[in-house]
Amino acid sequence: MSEAQTATPEKKVNPNAPSEETVLSVHHYTDRLFKFRINRPPSFRFRSGEFVMMGLPKEDGKPLLRAYSIASPAWDDELEFFSIKVPDGPLTSRLCNIKEGDKVLLGKKPTGTLVHDALTPAKRLYMFSTGTGIAPFASLMRDPETYQKFDEVILTHTCRQIAELAYGEELTANLPDDPLCDEHAHKFRLYNTVTREDFPRMGRITDLIQSGKLFQDLGVPPLNAETDRVMICGSMNMIQDTKALCEKAGLVEGSNASPADFVIEKAFAG
Numbered sequence: 001m002s003e004a005q006t007a008t009p010e011k012k013v014n015p016n017a018p019s020e021e022t023v024l025s026v027h028h029y030t031d032r033l034f035k036f037r038i039n040r041p042p043s044f045r046f047r048s049g050e051f052v053m054m055g056l057p058k059e060d061g062k063p064l065l066r067a068y069s070i071a072s073p074a075w076d077d078e079l080e081f082f083s084i085k086v087p088d089g090p091l092t093s094r095l096c097n098i099k100e101g102d103k104v105l106l107g108k109k110p111t112g113t114l115v116h117d118a119l120t121p122a123k124r125l126y127m128f129s130t131g132t133g134i135a136p137f138a139s140l141m142r143d144p145e146t147y148q149k150f151d152e153v154i155l156t157h158t159c160r161q162i163a164e165l166a167y168g169e170e171l172t173a174n175l176p177d178d179p180l181c182d183e184h185a186h187k188f189r190l191y192n193t194v195t196r197e198d199f200p201r202m203g204r205i206t207d208l209i210q211s212g213k214l215f216q217d218l219g220v221p222p223l224n225a226e227t228d229r230v231m232i233c234g235s236m237n238m239i240q241d242t243k244a245l246c247e248k249a250g251l252v253e254g255s256n257a258s259p260a261d262f263v264i265e266k267a268f269a270g
Helices: 131-140 144-149 162-177 182-187 205-211 213-218 236-248
Strands: 019-028 033-039 051-057 063-069 078-084 103-106 124-130 152-159 188-194 228-233 262-264
Touching: 033 162, 063 078, 063 131, 078 131, 124 131, 124 236, 131 152, 131 162, 131 228, 144 182, 152 162, 162 182, 162 188, 182 188, 188 213, 205 213, 205 236, 228 236, 236 262
Parallel strands: 124 152, 124 228, 152 188, 228 262
Antiparallel strands: 019 033, 019 103, 033 078, 051 063, 051 103
C-alpha cells in the first residue's frame, strides 16, 4: 500500500465555526449579574447594538452557544458582555465561573436590529431596557454616532433590585471620561427604576409610560413619531408591551431593510 493510500485524510475546517478567545477581565455586580471582557479578533466587525453567538464547549467538545448582545461599542479594541447567572442554565451556570485567562467561544456573524441603520433621524432617542437588556445600549451609549444622530439620548433601565442597577450607573458615571463620547455626555440621561425595593423611582417602565410619569419626571413631551425614536430590549413580555405602547403613540416599527420609528431585538423577543 502506498504512502498516499495510508495518509490520514485532512480534517475539513468549518470557516463559520466559532473562534476561541481569551477572557481579559471579569467583574461580578451581584450574585446574579456579571460583566466580562474578551480579546477582539482583528477580523471581527460589528455595528454598535448588534449581538453575536457566544459560549463554551460542552463536555463532548461541541460548542454550546447563546445569543449575547455586545456591550462594547464598535470602536473598542476589546469585546464586553453583560450576563445573568441562571443556576441551572446550561451555559450561564458555567459561564459565571470564568476568570481572566480562560477561553470562550465567539461566533463570527454579528447581527441585529438595535442599530442606527434601522431608525430614521429624529430629535430624541429612547432606549428602553430591563435587566441584561441594557447590554446593546451599553454599546450604543458609548458610540459617538448615537449623539451625531440625536440631540437627546435617554436610557431607561428597570430591574427588580437596586443592586442590579449598578452596571447602568457605572456606564453613566464613566461617560464624561469616555475617549470618544466625553463631549456628548451632556446629551445622555439615565432613568432607572426598580420593582421590588424602595427607590426614588419605582415601577415597570410600561406603567410609567402609560401613566405619563416617565415624561413628567424627565420634563419632556409624551412619545411622538415626529420627534422620538425608540429601541427596546428586555424580557419577552416587556418587549411586546412596550412595542404596543409605541404603536399606540403612532410610531412605526423599523428594520435594517426599512428604517422607521422604533425597533425591537427579535432574537430576544421569543
